[in-house]
Amino acid sequence: MKKVVILGAGTAGTIMANKLAKMLDRKEWEIEVLDRNNIHYYQPGFLFIPFGIYSPKDVVKKKDAFIPRNVKFTVADILSIDAEENVVNLVGGEAIRYDILIVATGTVPTPSETPGLVGERWYKNIFDFYTFEGAVALHDYLKDFRGGKLVMTITELPYKCPIAPLEFVFLADAFFAKKGIRDKVEIIYTTPMSGAFTKPVATKMLSSVLEEKNITVVTDFYVEGVDEEKNIIRSYDGREVEFDGLVVVPVNLGEEFLASSGLVDDMNYVQVDKGTMQSVHKPNVFAIGDAANLPTSKAGSVAHFAADVLAENIVEYANGKAPSHQFDGHANCFIETGHGKGTLIDFDYTNEPLPGMYPLPGIGPMKLLGVTRLNHWGKLAFKLIYWEFLLKNRRLPVSSKFSLAGKKKV
Amino acid sequence: MAQKEYAGVMVDVNDEGYLENANQWTKEVAAAIAKENNLELTDKHYHVLDFLRERVAKGEALTIRSVGKSGVVDIKGFYELFPGAPLKLATKIAGVKKPLSCV
Numbered sequence A: 001m002k003k004v005v006i007l008g009a010g011t012a013g014t015i016m017a018n019k020l021a022k023m024l025d026r027k028e029w030e031i032e033v034l035d036r037n038n039i040h041y042y043q044p045g046f047l048f049i050p051f052g053i054y055s056p057k058d059v060v061k062k063k064d065a066f067i068p069r070n071v072k073f074t075v076a077d078i079l080s081i082d083a084e085e086n087v088v089n090l091v092g093g094e095a096i097r098y099d100i101l102i103v104a105t106g107t108v109p110t111p112s113e114t115p116g117l118v119g120e121r122w123y124k125n126i127f128d129f130y131t132f133e134g135a136v137a138l139h140d141y142l143k144d145f146r147g148g149k150l151v152m153t154i155t156e157l158p159y160k161c162p163i164a165p166l167e168f169v170f171l172a173d174a175f176f177a178k179k180g181i182r183d184k185v186e187i188i189y190t191t192p193m194s195g196a197f198t199k200p201v202a203t204k205m206l207s208s209v210l211e212e213k214n215i216t217v218v219t220d221f222y223v224e225g226v227d228e229e230k231n232i233i234r235s236y237d238g239r240e241v242e243f244d245g246l247v248v249v250p251v252n253l254g255e256e257f258l259a260s261s262g263l264v265d266d267m268n269y270v271q272v273d274k275g276t277m278q279s280v281h282k283p284n285v286f287a288i289g290d291a292a293n294l295p296t297s298k299a300g301s302v303a304h305f306a307a308d309v310l311a312e313n314i315v316e317y318a319n320g321k322a323p324s325h326q327f328d329g330h331a332n333c334f335i336e337t338g339h340g341k342g343t344l345i346d347f348d349y350t351n352e353p354l355p356g357m358y359p360l361p362g363i364g365p366m367k368l369l370g371v372t373r374l375n376h377w378g379k380l381a382f383k384l385i386y387w388e389f390l391l392k393n394r395r396l397p398v399s400s401k402f403s404l405a406g407k408k409k410v
Numbered sequence B: 001m002a003q004k005e006y007a008g009v010m011v012d013v014n015d016e017g018y019l020e021n022a023n024q025w026t027k028e029v030a031a032a033i034a035k036e037n038n039l040e041l042t043d044k045h046y047h048v049l050d051f052l053r054e055r056v057a058k059g060e061a062l063t064i065r066s067v068g069k070s071g072v073v074d075i076k077g078f079y080e081l082f083p084g085a086p087l088k089l090a091t092k093i094a095g096v097k098k099p100l101s102c103v
């Protein structure tokens, strides 16, 4: 028997396991998925926990419930990849041989990369919401927040779900308004980019949302470190932003164990062809989801669309052919804007987010770059779609390929 | 596509003034773009620009961190060479695409 090994049973690894279980010739191919634990977090739900919209139990299920029966699921900590020998080494000393390897180990929020972030104040008045623990701790903090400066800061690019910190400040605005203390809270958003939005059309449409909500944006702010004593974040060019509460998107890095594999860039992302997702170093290695160095958003939607392409390529490779299917970088994200409304963006490697209707051209019902109630319901419905359709590879009425149909060139 | 003259050469630029074609770049073009941004280029600057161009030619994404870890210049030094928004400014002068975000 030949063997496909999938590293990681998060969004991307689980979808791939479900696809390949059906598509590969199972008399010839065995599939094994490895993950360090059996807890599947619905990460988009982490955004809602701080505001009490979701409770912790809304975002947790068991991983193995989503792995097909004829795929082996092993809970194990991966130690290293020996890409020369086609072997994955586990922490206990066991080695697993593969013919085809799919790396889907995601990206890791790494607050320790920023001096002063993880110390006395971590989870006291400094938080992330990119981890389950962070989101829950932040909920306790916000519950009792009486006013002051709440700063949302992005430390480094790329990070997963690029839109999440913006949604966070939009939801914070609504949260404090509801509590009747919005006038006592100053909300500040710092970004290393030259704007909260940078693509021209989205910037035009969405900047007014920030203004309307009275959220201060500090641009080109690259955090050098946090002064915990003074409650200040400082940028490399010497600017300072004071905070009472700090919410941070930590530096995101690929898994540490990949560093020694010879397959990654200097942020530990697997270097792949952006079309085929095949490693540029080893033909029998592929990467998908946040673990890959694809030049598009690190998002579940990307993993979902990319999986259609990668599954075809794996089947081709398994049959001795060169992978020929091309991923276009298709991504889409609902953006919560608060007060029961949301917006939606859809784009790929070459096309920026444009207004229009989605997924059916002209009909929608979702409105791209428009702020509507239905988009908010779309986002909330997504949890069910994620668990019931996406992970299990059931058909959804959306195409993995980006399309300009139904979109307006502005 | 818009064109602009730098150091006697016509180059293709996008709306934000970034070179569309890295092959049209020369050291003189770089010096002229730098001058427009009130910068006088030294060998140190060119050292960093070469690094950025090499990275981009290999199809790799640029971040301030990766520049800082490259051994070419540390982050503080990068800010001193290209004040304000170093990556934005340095990529413009290096004649490569501005590092992207999705929205």
Ligand SMILES: Cc1cc2nc3c(=O)[nH]c(=O)nc-3n(C[C@H](O)[C@H](O)[C@H](O)COP(=O)(O)OP(=O)(O)OC[C@H]3O[C@@H](n4cnc5c(N)ncnc54)[C@H](O)[C@@H]3O)c2cc1C
Pocket: A007, A008, A009, A010, A011, A012, A013, A034, A035, A036, A037, A042, A043, A044, A045, A046, A047, A076, A077, A078, A079, A104, A105, A106, A107, A129, A130, A131, A160, A161, A164, A255, A257, A288, A289, A290, A291, A298, A299, A300, A301, A302, A303, A332, A333, A334
């Ligand atoms: C707050 C927040 C909001 C988000 N909102 C959205 C949204 O609205 N829309 C959207 O599309 N996306 C959203 N995302 C992003 C989305 O969750 C991720 O992009 C997606 O989960 C990526 O899938 P992945 O399979 O690549 O990685 P993951 O789902 O993170 O899975 C990686 C897996 O690898 C395992 N692993 C890693 N290293 C090892 C090891 N050494 N040994 C064993 N196992 C290992 C991990 O345990 C994990 O199970 C959001 C993310 C966050 C944090």
